Amino acid sequence: MIKVITGNDAAAYGALLSRPGIVCAYPITPQSQIPEKLAYFHGRGELEGRFVNVESEMAALGYVTGAAIGGARVFTATSSQGLAWMHEGLHWAAGARLPIVMVNVNRPLGAPWNLTCDQIDSLSQRDTGWMQFYCETNQEILDTVIQAYRISETLSLPAMVCLDGVYLSYLSETVHIPDQDMVDRYLPPLNPGHKIQGGGWKLYDILPPDRDPHAGDFMADRYELHKRASQCLTTATACDDAFRELFGRGYAPVEEYRCRGAHTILVMSGSAVGTARDVVDRLREEGHGVGLLKIRMFRPFPKDLIREKLKGKKKVAVIERDLSPGQGGIFCQELKWALCGEPEAPEVYGLISGLGGADITPYLITKAAHFVMDSDQCPRDAIWLGLPKRKHPDEYDGSIITIQ
Amino acid sequence: MSMTDQSLRYSDQEFIRPPHGFCPGCGVALALRYFLKAVGDRVILVTPPGCSAPSISFPKPSLVGPKGLIDVIHCPFGSSAIFAGGIKAALETKGDTETQVIAWAGDGATFDIGFGALSAAAQRNENIIYVCYDNEAYMNTGNQKSGSTPGSSNTTTTVAHKNAGNGEKDLLWIMMGHDVPYAATATIAYPDDLMAKARKAAGINGFRLFHILTPCVPGWKYPPHLTVKLSKLAVQTGLFPLAEYEKAGGLTLKKKGREKPLEEYVRFQGRFKGIDLKDLEKWKAAVKRRWHRLNRVSGISDNSLS
Numbered sequence: 001m002i003k004v005i006t007g008n009d010a011a012a013y014g015a016l017l018s019r020p021g022i023v024c025a026y027p028i029t030p031q032s033q034i035p036e037k038l039a040y041f042h043g044r045g046e047l048e049g050r051f052v053n054v055e056s057e058m059a060a061l062g063y064v065t066g067a068a069i070g071g072a073r074v075f076t077a078t079s080s081q082g083l084a085w086m087h088e089g090l091h092w093a094a095g096a097r098l099p100i101v102m103v104n105v106n107r108p109l110g111a112p113w114n115l116t117c118d119q120i121d122s123l124s125q126r127d128t129g130w131m132q133f134y135c136e137t138n139q140e141i142l143d144t145v146i147q148a149y150r151i152s153e154t155l156s157l158p159a160m161v162c163l164d165g166v167y168l169s170y171l172s173e174t175v176h177i178p179d180q181d182m183v184d185r186y187l188p189p190l191n192p193g194h195k196i197q198g199g200g201w202k203l204y205d206i207l208p209p210d211r212d213p214h215a216g217d218f219m220a221d222r223y224e225l226h227k228r229a230s231q232c233l234t235t236a237t238a239c240d241d242a243f244r245e246l247f248g249r250g251y252a253p254v255e256e257y258r259c260r261g262a263h264t265i266l267v268m269s270g271s272a273v274g275t276a277r278d279v280v281d282r283l284r285e286e287g288h289g290v291g292l293l294k295i296r297m298f299r300p301f302p303k304d305l306i307r308e309k310l311k312g313k314k315k316v317a318v319i320e321r322d323l324s325p326g327q328g329g330i331f332c333q334e335l336k337w338a339l340c341g342e343p344e345a346p347e348v349y350g351l352i353s354g355l356g357g358a359d360i361t362p363y364l365i366t367k368a369a370h371f372v373m374d375s376d377q378c379p380r381d382a383i384w385l386g387l388p389k390r391k392h393p394d395e396y397d398g399s400i401i402t403i404q
Numbered sequence: 405m406s407m408t409d410q411s412l413r414y415s416d417q418e419f420i421r422p423p424h425g426f427c428p429g430c431g432v433a434l435a436l437r438y439f440l441k442a443v444g445d446r447v448i449l450v451t452p453p454g455c456s457a458p459s460i461s462f463p464k465p466s467l468v469g470p471k472g473l474i475d476v477i478h479c480p481f482g483s484s485a486i487f488a489g490g491i492k493a494a495l496e497t498k499g500d501t502e503t504q505v506i507a508w509a510g511d512g513a514t515f516d517i518g519f520g521a522l523s524a525a526a527q528r529n530e531n532i533i534y535v536c537y538d539n540e541a542y543m544n545t546g547n548q549k550s551g552s553t554p555g556s557s558n559t560t561t562t563v564a565h566k567n568a569g570n571g572e573k574d575l576l577w578i579m580m581g582h583d584v585p586y587a588a589t590a591t592i593a594y595p596d597d598l599m600a601k602a603r604k605a606a607g608i609n610g611f612r613l614f615h616i617l618t619p620c621v622p623g624w625k626y627p628p629h630l631t632v633k634l635s636k637l638a639v640q641t642g643l644f645p646l647a648e649y650e651k652a653g654g655l656t657l658k659k660k661g662r663e664k665p666l667e668e669y670v671r672f673q674g675r676f677k678g679i680d681l682k683d684l685e686k687w688k689a690a691v692k693r694r695w696h697r698l699n700r701v702s703g704i705s706d707n708s709l710s
Contacts, residue, residue, distance in 0.1 A: 021497045022490065050493055054486070055524035062483040062521075066450075066490020069477055072497055088480050 001177045007168030010138040010175050011077060011103045011161070012037035014145025017183040018101070021049040021072035021190075024060040029115045030165040031079040031105040038075075049073075057082035061089035061102070068098040073149065073190040076100075079165060080107035080121045087125065093158045094129025094225065099190070100158040101148045102130075103141075106270070106321075107165040108356050116357025117165040119270060120322040123298070123330045129225055131159040131232050132299040134269040138173040140251055140296075143243065146178075147251075149187055150239045155228060160299075164321075166357055167271040178247060186246050229300045236297060253297035254305045258284055262291030263314040264373050265346070267335060269295045270321065272353075272360040279365040290369050295331065303338035310339065313346040317372040319365065319385060321354040328352065328382035347378040351403075353385035360386065367403050415441050419474060424466035425459035429628025431618030431635065432456055432537045434592040436508070439535065439614075442602035445469025447504045449476045450488040452518065454510035455544045455620075456537065482517040484509040485525035488532040496531070504533060504606055511538040515551030515573055526582040526611045533605055533612045536575060539620035547623040555690075556683040557675045559623070565679060572690050575615045577697065580649050585610035587649040591617040593635035594646065601648060608650075617644045625674025637669040642691050645698060657702040662695065 005013070012034050015023065023042070025035030041047040049072075054060050057078050064074035078086060083104050093100050108118035122132055133148065135141045141163050148159040163169060236253055244250030258280050259265060268276050273294045283290040293309060293316075295302075310316060316339075318332040327333065332350035339345040349372045354360040364386045371383070384402045396402065419440040426433035432455050440447070449467065451457040457478055460466050467474040479487040484507035492505040514522055514536035522534065541559045542548040548561045552575075555568045562568040579587040586608045590598035598616065605612040619626070619634040626634060638644040642662030649655045666688055670676045 022493055024490075050497060052489075052493065052528070054528075055520055058480075058482065059486045059521055059524060062480065062486035063490040063493075066477075066479075066487035066492075067494040068490075069487070070491040070494025070498070072494035074494075089483070092480055 001179075003175055003177055004172045005138060005175050006033065006170055006172050007135075007138045007141050007163050008033035008105070008170070009037050010142040011145055011163065012041070013175075013177050014142040015075040015101075015103075016041050016047055017178065017180060018075070018146055018149045018187055019048065019073065019184075019189070020075040022064060022067035022074045023047065023049055023051045024054055024063045024074070024076040025051070026054055026057050026060045026078065026082065028057070028079045028082040030107060030169040031077050031082070031103070033169070034077040034103060034105075057085040058089060061086040061093065064100055064102075065089060065093050065096070065098060068093070068100050069096070071190070071192040073153075074100055075102070077103040077105070079105040080109055083121045083125060084109055087128070090125055090128035090130055090158075095221075097156045097225070097228070098158060099149075099152040099156050099192075101145060101152055101161065102158070103145065103161045103163065105165045105169045106162055114356040115165070117167050117271075117354065118321055118356055119162065119164075120330075122160060122162045123322050125160070126299055126330070129157070129229065130299060131157060131229075131236075131297070133159070133161050133297055134295070135161065135163045135168065136271060136273045136294065136296075138168060139175045139249075141168065142175055142177065143247070143249065144251065146183055146187060147236075147239050147243055150242075151232070151236050153190055154235050154239065155232060157228060157232070162270070164271040182246060186243060232300050233297070233302050233305070251296055253302045254309060255294040255296065256309055257292040257294065259291030259293065259309065261289060263289040264369065265291045265293050265310060265313050265316050266365070266369060267293045267295060267316055267318040267331065268320070269298065269331065272319070272321065272365075275360060275362055276319070276365050279362050279369065282362075283366065283369055288369070288373065290373070298331070298334070301334045301338065306335060306338045307342060310346055312344075315349065315372050315378075316346045317349045317351055317368055319351045319353050319360065319368060321360070323352050323355060323382075332382070349375070349378055350382045351385045352382045358386055364403070371403055417441055417444075419445055419467055419469055420460070421466050421468045423463055425462050426455070427621055429621040429631045430455070430459075431539065431592050431620060431631050433459070434595075434631070435535075435537050435598070435616045435618050436460075438592065438595045438598050439506075439602050440467070440474075442599035443504055443506070443533070443606045445471065445474055446502055447474060447506050448491060449474065450479055450484050450491065450505065450507045451476060452479050452484040452509050452513040453481045453544065454513055455539065456508055456510070458544065481513055482521055484513055484518055485521045485530065485532070485534055488534070489525050489528070489530035492530065492532050505531075507532060507534045509534070509536055510542075510544070511536060511540060511552035512542045512550040514538075515575065519551070523578075523582065526579060526584050526613070529584070529610045531610055533614065535614040535616060537616050537618045539618050539623060541620075541623050543620050543623045554687065556679045556687055558677065559675070565683065572694075574694060574697075575613070576647055576649065579613045580655065580701070582611075583651060584613060584649075585651045586612040587615075588613070589615045589617070589645065589647050591635040591639060591644060591646070593632050593639065597646060623675065625677075626672050630672055634669065634672060637664065637672075640664045641666045641669045642695060643669060645695065647698065647702075655698065655702040657698050662691075666691065
C-alpha cells in the first residue's frame with residue numbers, strides 16, 4: 001500500500017507492523033502523533049498488543065524495560081527533554097541487554113525552548129550503550145523501525161531510531177507500507193534469550209545465571225557489552241541485506257553518494273542529506289569533484305567503514321545539526337577519531353548548521369562546499385554555517401568563521 | 405480486621421536463606437520473611453535501591469524457594485512501580501496470570517523519588533502488589549531524611565531535629581484516594597495480621613498496596629532485641645494504625661491503639677533524644693488528626709458502600 005504520510009505516522013506504521021506486545025506512550029512535541037497514531041490503531045483493533053499511557057518518559061522507558069524483562073516485544077517513542085528524562089533508564093536497558101526499540105524525534109533541549117529540529121538530544125545519549133540510527137526519509141523511518149527490531153533482538157541490545165523533528169516528523173512523503181505477511185516473514189515473533197519465571201534469570205538484573213553478582217564483575221560485564229556492541233555493524237548489515245532481499249530496498253550504515261572521483265566529501269546525517277544530494281548533483285554538473293557520505297548508523301560508530309570510504313579523499317566537510325558547546329560538532333569529533341592515525345587522512349572541516357530547526361538550504365550547502373574546496377587552511381574550530389546576520393556584526397567574535 | 409490464620413504463621417516454608425545482608429534485628433527482613441510465607445514463591449520481586457536490594461543480593465542471592473532462586477529484578481530508584489507494572493503486563497500477554505509481581509520498595513523509593521510512579525501505577529490499576537517497607541529514612545545510604553521521617557527525628561540530614569519538615573504523609577489515605585482495590589498497613593509485631601492481609605491481597609486483582617512499618621536498629625538507634633517491641637508500641641501509641649481498605653468494603657480500622665502515650669515509643673529510640681516537648685505535642689496532635697480522619701471514614705460499613 002502506498003500512502004502519503006508524515007514521519008511520525010511512518011514510525012507508528014513501522015511499530016504496528018512489528019507487532020509489539022506492549023506500547024508505552026508519553027506525549028512531547030514533535031513526537032506526539034506517534035502515540036496518537038498507535039492509540040488509533042489500538043482503538044481500531046489493529047494493534048493487538050497493549051497500549052499503556054504512562055505518567056512520564058522515565059515511566060515510558062521503565063515500563064517497556066519491565067515488559068522486555070517479562071519477554072514482550074516493546075515500543076516507545078520520545079523526543080528532546082523526554083529523552084533526557086529517560087537518561088538513567090537508557091543506561092539500565094542497555095546494561096540489562098534488553099531488546100527495546102524506541103523512536104526519538106530529534107529536537108533540542110531548553111533553555112531556551114525550541115520545538116523544532118536538532119540532533120543534540122540523542123547525540124547526548126551516545127554513551128548509554130544504545131544503537132542509534134538516523135533517518136533521511138519517511139520511508140527510511142518505517143523500514144528502520146522494522147529493521148531495528150531484528151537487529152535489536154538478534155543482539156539483545158536496545159536500538160534508537162532517530163528522525164528529524166518537524167522536517168520529517170510533520171512533513172509528508174510517499175511511503176510504501178509493506179504487507180503484514182511480508183514483515184512477518186522478515187521479523188519472526190520474539191524469542192527472548194532469557195526466561196524470567198522458573199529459572200535462568202536470576203539476581204542482578206539480567207546477568208547470566210553463572211555470573212556472581214559481585215561488583216568486581218562489573219568491568220567484565222562492561223567488556224562484554226562493548227564486545228557485543230562491536231558486533232552491531234555486522235548484524236545491522238546482515239539485517240539490511242535480508243531486508244533488501246525481501247523488500248527490494250535497503251540502507252547502508254554509511255552510504256556513499258557520488259563519491260567516486262570526488263576529492264571533497266560532505267558528511268551529513270538525517271533529513272538534510274536529501275538536500276545535499278541535489279547540491280552534489282548540481283556541483284558535479286558544474287564539474288566540481290564533490291561527493292556525499294551519509295552516516296545512518298551513529299552508535300556504534302562505523303569507524304572502519306568510514307575510514308575505508310574516505311580513503312584517498314582530500315577534504316571532508318562534516319555539516320551537522322548539533323553542538324557540543326565549546327567543542328564543536330559531535331559527528332565531527334567521532335569522524336576525526338576514526339581518521340586519527342590514518343596515513344594521508346583527509347582534512348576535516350567541521351560545520352555547525354541548522355541548530356534549533358534553522359534551515360540547511362541548498363544555498364548554504366553549496367557555499368560550504370565552495371568554502372572547503374577553496375580553503376588552503378583547515379580551521380581547527382567549528383565553522384558556523386548559516387549563523388544569522390545581526391545588525392552589528394561585531395557581536396560575533398572575529399575569530400569565528402561564519403558562512404552566511 | 406483480617407482473620408488470623410495460624411497455619412501461615414507456623415508454616416515451615418522459609419524463603420530467606422542465610423547468609424543475607426540484613427542487619428541483626430532488621431525489621432525489613434522479618435517483613436519480607438512473613439510476606440513471602442503468605443504469598444509463596446511464585447513471585448517476582450522488583451527491588452529499587454534501598455536496604456532490601458543489596459541485602460537479598462549480597463553476599464549472595466538469598467531468596468530461595470523449593471524450585472531454586474526466586475526472581476529478583478533490580479531497577480532504578482524511582483521505577484519500582486513502573487518496572488513491576490511492565491513485567492506483569494508482559495507476563496499477562498504471554499498467558500501467565502499466576503505469577504505475583506511485587507514491588508518491594510523502601511520509604512525513600514515510595515514517599516519521595518518514586519511517588520509519582522506509585523500514584524500513576526495505582527491510577528492505572530496495575531495488577532501488582534506494591535509493598536512499602538518503611539524504616540522512616542534513607543537507611544541504606546546511612547540514615548538521611550525521607551518523606552516518611554517523623555518531623556522530630558534526628559537523622560544525618562536533620563541534625564539537632566532541624567530541617568525535618570512537618571513529617572506527615574499518610575500513604576494509606578493517599579492510596580485510598582486513588583480508589584485502589586486493596587490497601588493495608590501492617591507491622592512485624594503482628595505477623596498473623598500481616599500474613600492474612602498479604603494472602604488476601606494475593607487473591608485480589610489490580611493494584612494492591614502495603615505500608616509496613618519496619619523499625620531500623622542503626623537508624624532509630626535502639627538495641628536489636630527491641631524491634632518487635634517498637635513495632636508493637638507504634639501501634640499501641642496510635643502512631644501507626646493497623647488498617648485495611650478494600651474497594652468493595654471500605655476501611656476497616658483496628659480500633660485498639662492510642663492506649664499508650666507516645667512517650668513510651670519515643671523513649672527507647674536514640675533518634676528522638678533531646679526532642680523538644682513542643683515538637684512532641686505537635687506530633688501528638690498530628691496523630692490525633694489522623695485518627696479523626698480515619699475514624700470518620702471507617703464508620704462507613706460494607707453495606708452502605710456496596
